Amino acid sequence: MARPFNVTEVEAKWQARWLDDGTYEVDNDDPRERFYALTMYPYPSGTAHQGHIRNYTFGDLVARYQTMRGKAVLSPFGFDSFGLPAENAAIKAGSHPRLFTEARMAELKSSIRRLGAVYDWRREVYSHDPQFMKYSQQIFLAFLKAGLAYRAEAPVNWCPGCMTVLANEQVLADGTCERSGDLVERKNLEQWFFKITDYAEELLNDIDDLEWPERVKTMQRNWIGRSEGVEFDLALAYDATKALRVFTTRPDTGFGVTYAVVAPEHPMLAELTTDDERASVEALVERAASASEMERTASSDSGDGLEKRGAFTGSFVVNPFTNEQVPVYVADYVLGTYGTGAIMAVPAEDERDHAFATVHGLKIVRTTQPPEGFAGGAYSGDGVHMNSGFLDGLNVADAKVKAAEHLAKHANGITKVNYRLRDWLVSRQRFWGCPIPVVYCEVHGIVPVPADQLPVLAPDDVTMDKSGLSPLATHEGFRNTVCPIGGEPALREADTMDTFCDSSWYFLRFADPFTPDVAFDPVQVAKWMPVDQYIGGIEHAILHLLYARFYLKALVDIGIAPGLPREPFRRLFTQGMIRLDGSKMSKSKGNLVAPERYYETVGADGLRIFHLFVGPPADNVDWTDQTEELIEGCARFLDRIYRLAQYDEVKFHDVVDDTDVAVRRATHRTILKVTEGLDRWSYNTAVAALMELLNTISKTARSDEGIERATLDESLDTLLTLLAPMAPHLTAELWEARRPNDPSVHLQSWPVADPELVREATVTMVVQVNGKVRARLEVDPTISEDDAQSAALADAAIIGALAGVTPTRVVARPPRLVNIIV
RNA sequence: GGGGGCGUAGCCCAAUUGGCAGAGGCAGGGCGCUUAAACCGCCUCCAGUGAGGGUUCGAGUCCCUUCGCCCCUACCA
Numbered sequence: 001m002a003r004p005f006n007v008t009e010v011e012a013k014w015q016a017r018w019l020d021d022g023t024y025e026v027d028n029d030d031p032r033e034r035f036y037a038l039t040m041y042p043y044p045s046g047t048a049h050q051g052h053i054r055n056y057t058f059g060d061l062v063a064r065y066q067t068m069r070g071k072a073v074l075s076p077f078g079f080d081s082f083g084l085p086a087e088n089a090a091i092k093a094g095s096h097p098r099l100f101t102e103a104r105m106a107e108l109k110s111s112i113r114r115l116g117a118v119y120d121w122r123r124e125v126y127s128h129d130p131q132f133m134k135y136s137q138q139i140f141l142a143f144l145k146a147g148l149a150y151r152a153e154a155p156v157n158w159c160p161g162c163m164t165v166l167a168n169e170q171v172l173a174d175g176t177c178e179r180s181g182d183l184v185e186r187k188n189l190e191q192w193f194f195k196i197t198d199y200a201e202e203l204l205n206d207i208d209d210l211e212w213p214e215r216v217k218t219m220q221r222n223w224i225g226r227s228e229g230v231e232f233d234l235a236l237a238y239d240a241t242k243a244l245r246v247f248t249t250r251p252d253t254g255f256g257v258t259y260a261v262v263a264p265e266h267p268m269l270a271e272l273t274t275d276d277e278r279a280s281v282e283a284l285v286e287r288a289a290s291a292s293e294m295e296r297t298a299s300s301d302s303g304d305g306l307e308k309r310g311a312f313t314g315s316f317v318v319n320p321f322t323n324e325q326v327p328v329y330v331a332d333y334v335l336g337t338y339g340t341g342a343i344m345a346v347p348a349e350d351e352r353d354h355a356f357a358t359v360h361g362l363k364i365v366r367t368t369q370p371p372e373g374f375a376g377g378a379y380s381g382d383g384v385h386m387n388s389g390f391l392d393g394l395n396v397a398d399a400k401v402k403a404a405e406h407l408a409k410h411a412n413g414i415t416k417v418n419y420r421l422r423d424w425l426v427s428r429q430r431f432w433g434c435p436i437p438v439v440y441c442e443v444h445g446i447v448p449v450p451a452d453q454l455p456v457l458a459p460d461d462v463t464m465d466k467s468g469l470s471p472l473a474t475h476e477g478f479r480n481t482v483c484p485i486g487g488e489p490a491l492r493e494a495d496t497m498d499t500f501c502d503s504s505w506y507f508l509r510f511a512d513p514f515t516p517d518v519a520f521d522p523v524q525v526a527k528w529m530p531v532d533q534y535i536g537g538i539e540h541a542i543l544h545l546l547y548a549r550f551y552l553k554a555l556v557d558i559g560i561a562p563g564l565p566r567e568p569f570r571r572l573f574t575q576g577m578i579r580l581d582g583s584k585m586s587k588s589k590g591n592l593v594a595p596e597r598y599y600e601t602v603g604a605d606g607l608r609i610f611h612l613f614v615g616p617p618a619d620n621v622d623w624t625d626q627t628e629e630l631i632e633g634c635a636r637f638l639d640r641i642y643r644l645a646q647y648d649e650v651k652f653h654d655v656v657d658d659t660d661v662a663v664r665r666a667t668h669r670t671i672l673k674v675t676e677g678l679d680r681w682s683y684n685t686a687v688a689a690l691m692e693l694l695n696t697i698s699k700t701a702r703s704d705e706g707i708e709r710a711t712l713d714e715s716l717d718t719l720l721t722l723l724a725p726m727a728p729h730l731t732a733e734l735w736e737a738r739r740p741n742d743p744s745v746h747l748q749s750w751p752v753a754d755p756e757l758v759r760e761a762t763v764t765m766v767v768q769v770n771g772k773v774r775a776r777l778e779v780d781p782t783i784s785e786d787d788a789q790s791a792a793l794a795d796a797a798i799i800g801a802l803a804g805v806t807p808t809r810v811v812a813r814p815p816r817l818v819n820i821i822v
Numbered sequence: 823g824g825g826g827g828c829g830u831a832g833c834c835c836a837a838u839u840g841g842c843a844g845a846g847g848c849a850g851g852g853c854g855c856u857u858a859a860a861c862c863g864c865c866u867c868c869a870g871u872g873a874g875g876g877u878u879c880g881a882g883u884c885c886c887u888u889c890g891c892c893c894c895u896a897c898c899a
Contacts, residue, residue: 343899418899821880
C-alpha cells in the first residue's frame with residue numbers, strides 16, 4: 001500500500017538514534033522509582049516470528065509506558081542460547097553449534113531492533129557466554145555443597161531421536177518427546193538431580209500471593225500435586241514381623257481393602273513372589289520395564305489391557321481393619337516413584353482399583369453409601385460409612401480422622417503429605433549446554449571443580465555423532481583429567497546441564513551484569529527484584545516458572561542471594577498464541593508468516609498496532625485470509641495521523657467555541673481510557689480509543705467551521721503522546737517535526753486528564769416503563785435518586801405511557817436509568 | 823476421566839457494581855474527489871449475544887442444563 005511518508009527511512013532513523021543516545025540504558029543507582037520489565041529471553045531460532053513480535057511489542061510497550069510514567073525502567077535483552085536445535089543443526093551441517101547459534105542470535109537481534117524495541121544492550125546476557133557459564137557452574141557447585149544437587153540412578157525417559165534423557169515434563173501425554181516426537185523409552189542411568197521437592201510446600205504456598213493469571217497458578221498447583229494421607233503397614237500374612245508399607249488418602253475406606261498392589265519396581269516384590277507365581281510376575285515386570293510410559297498407560301481403558309497388566313504375587317497381607325488376609329498383586333498402574341510404591345486397593349471407592357478388581361475377580365466391598373440412584377462402579381464422594389465396624393455412620397471427613405488414629409495405634413500409621421512433584425533431573429547427554437563442573441576421582445569420588453578453574457568449557461573439536469553417548473565423553477582430552485584434591489587420574493563429568501538451569505537465574509544477572517567473578521551482587525540485584533512485569537508465552541506456565549521460583553528460593557537460602565525476595569516474578573502476563581489453520585504458528589510446524597515483509601510495507605509501527613489491536617493480548621490470534629486487510633487498516637490509522645499532523649485540509653478559526661471544547665473533552669476522556677487500557681492489559685481498547693479520538697479531531701478540523709489552533713495542537717500532541725509507546729517511530733518523527741526544540745515524545749510525561757474536562761455536562765437518562773424505553777432525559781450526572789424519579793414521572797411521554805395507572809414500584813438508578821413498574 | 827477458558831453483526835472485537843447491545847477496525851454498499859483508477863474523505867447496511875431454562879423491575883453479564891471450539895492435565899493411590 002502507498003504510504004504518505006517513507007516508513008523504512010523514518011523507522012531506521014529512529015532505531016539508530018535510540019541505539020546511539022542511550023535513552024533506555026538505566027543505572028542501578030538511578031534515583032527514580034524502579035520498574036523491572038522483562039520479556040522471557042528467547043531461544044535464538046533466527047529471524048523473529050509473529051509470536052516474538054507480539055511478545056516484544058507488549059514488552060516494549062510496557063517499558064516505554066512505564067518510562068513515561070517517570071520510572072527508571074530496567075528492560076534488558078538476552079538469549080537462551082544453549083539447546084538442542086542448534087546442536088542438531090550443527091550435526092546436520094557439519095559445523096559448530098556456536099557458529100550456528102551466534103548467526104541466529106544476530107538475525108533475531110536485528111529483527112527485534114527493526115521492531116523498534118528498546119533495551120539496555122549493555123546488560124545483554126546469553127547462556128553460552130563463558131562468563132555466564134562460570135556463574136551457572138558456581139551455582140551448581142553451591143547447590144552441590146548445600147545438598148541440593150545429588151546423583152542417583154533412576155529410570156529416565158530416553159528419547160532415541162534426541163539421543164538423550166528427558167525430564168518428565170518434556171515427555172508429552174502420549175509418551176512422545178515434545179521436541180522430536182519420537183516414542184520415549186525407559187532406561188536406567190546415573191543422573192544429577194536438584195532437590196526441588198525440598199521446596200514443594202513453599203512453592204505451593206507462595207503461589208497464593210502472586211499476581212499471575214489464575215490458570216497458570218492452577219497449573220502450578222496441580223503440577224506440585226500435594227496430597228495428604230496416611231502411610232502405614234500391611235503386615236505380611238506369613239511373617240508378621242515384616243510389612244508392606246502403603247500410602248493412602250482414604251484411610252476411612254480401610255474396611256474395603258480387599259487386596260494390595262505393589263509397583264513392578266518395588267524392592268519387596270521378589271520376596272513377596274512365591275515360586276508358583278514367579279513366572280507370571282517376572283513376565284509382567286519385564287513388560288513394564290521395557291515398555292514406554294505410553295504403552296504402560298495406554299491400555300487403561302480396556303479390560304483386556306488391565307488383565308495383562310497385573311499378576312498375583314502369591315503372598316497375602318493382613319488388612320489392619322478387618323484382620324482378614326488379602327492378596328498382594330503386582331500391577332503397573334501403581335507407580336514405583338510415588339508414595340511408597342505400594343497401595344491398599346479399595347475397589348468400591350477407587351475407579352482404578354474397581355476396574356482391576358473386576359477383571360481379576362477380586363472382592364468388592366462398599367464402605368461409603370453412594371447417593372440414591374448412583375449407577376457407576378466406584379464411588380469416591382462423601383457419604384455415610386457402612387460395612388466399616390467402628391467407622392459405620394460417620395461421614396468421610398470424620399471417618400478419616402478415626403481411621404488414621406486406628407492405623408497409628410495398630411499399623412505404625414503416620415499422617416503424611418505426598419507431592420506429585422519429583423526432583424528435577426538436570427543431566428543432559430548433549431554437547432551444546434553448560435558442562436556440569438565435577439570430576440570423578442577413583443580415590444575421592446565426586447569432586448567439585450575448584451573455583452579458580454571455572455568455567456569448565458567444552459573443547460571445540462568434539463564429534464557430535466549419534467552414538468548415544470554424551471559427546472564430551474568421547475573427547476579424551478576433555479574427559480581425562482586429574483583429581484583437584486590429590487592429583488590422581490580422574491574423569492570429567494561429560495553431561496551438561498538442562499537449559500532450564502540457565503533460564504532459572506538469567507533475570508538476576510540482568511539486574512547486575514557488571515560485577516565480576518560472582519553471578520551477581522545481591523545488593524545491586526535487590527534494587528530491581530522482583531520483576532515487576534514478566535511477559536511470556538503460556539507454554540512456560542509450569543516448567544520455566546517453577547524452576548526459576550525454586551532457584552531463587554534456593555539461592556537465597558544458600559547465601560548467594562541474601563536479602564532478595566523469595567519470589568522472582570511479581571506480576572506475570574501470558575500472551576496468546578498465533579495460530580494458522582487451527583494450529584500454533586511455529587518454525588517446527590513450518591507455518592510461519594514472517595514479519596519481515598511487513599517492515600517494508602506497513603512498517604514496524606503498523607505491525608505493532610495490529611498486534612495490539614487485533615484482540616485482547618491474552619487471547620489467541622487466528623491468522624486468516626483477512627489478517628492482511630486488518631494489518632493494512634492499522635497502517636491506515638497511522639497514515640491518517642500523519643496527514644492530520646501535516647494540517648492537510650484543516651481549517652482554522654480564531655476563538656474557542658463549543659466544538660473546540662468538545663474536542664478537548666474527547667481528548668481528556670481518551671487520556672483516561674488509554675491509561676486504563678494500558679494498566680489492565682486491554683491494549684485493543686486503548687488503540688480503539690485513540691482511533692476514536694483521531695476521528696473526532698479530524699472531523700472537526702476538516703469541517704467548514706474548522707478548529708481553533710491551540711485546541712488542535714493540544715489534542716494532536718496528546719494523541720501522539722498516548723500513542724508513543726505503541727507506535728514509537730511515527731510519534732517520534734511527528735513530535736520532532738512539530739516541536740523541534742522539545743525533548744523527544746518518549747521523554748514526555750504521561751498525560752494527565754483534566755477532571756473538569758472529563759466530567760460530562762449532562763448525561764442521557766433512560767426512563768423505562770416495565771423495562772421498555774419510553775423516554776430519554778438529559779440530566780445532571782450528579783442527580784439524586786429522588787430527583788431522577790420525580791423527573792421521570794413528570795415527563796410528558798411517561799405520563800402518557802402510564803395513562804393514569806399508579807406505578808407499583810419505581811427503580812431509580814441515577815443517572816443512567818429509571819424503571820417504572822406498573 | 824479431571825481442571826480451566828471461550829461462543830456478541832459476514833469477520834476481528836467493545837460493552838463499570840446486572841441498567842439504552844456497539845467504542846474501534848475489516849469486508850460490503852452509496853456519494854464526493856479524479857479525465858479514469860488507486861489513494862483519500864464522508865455516509866451507510868448488518869446482530870439481540872450458540873441453544874434451553876431459572877433468579878431479577880431489569881441478564882451478553884449471575885445460576886442450572888445442553889451444544890460447539892480451544893488450552894492444560896491425565897493411573898500420583
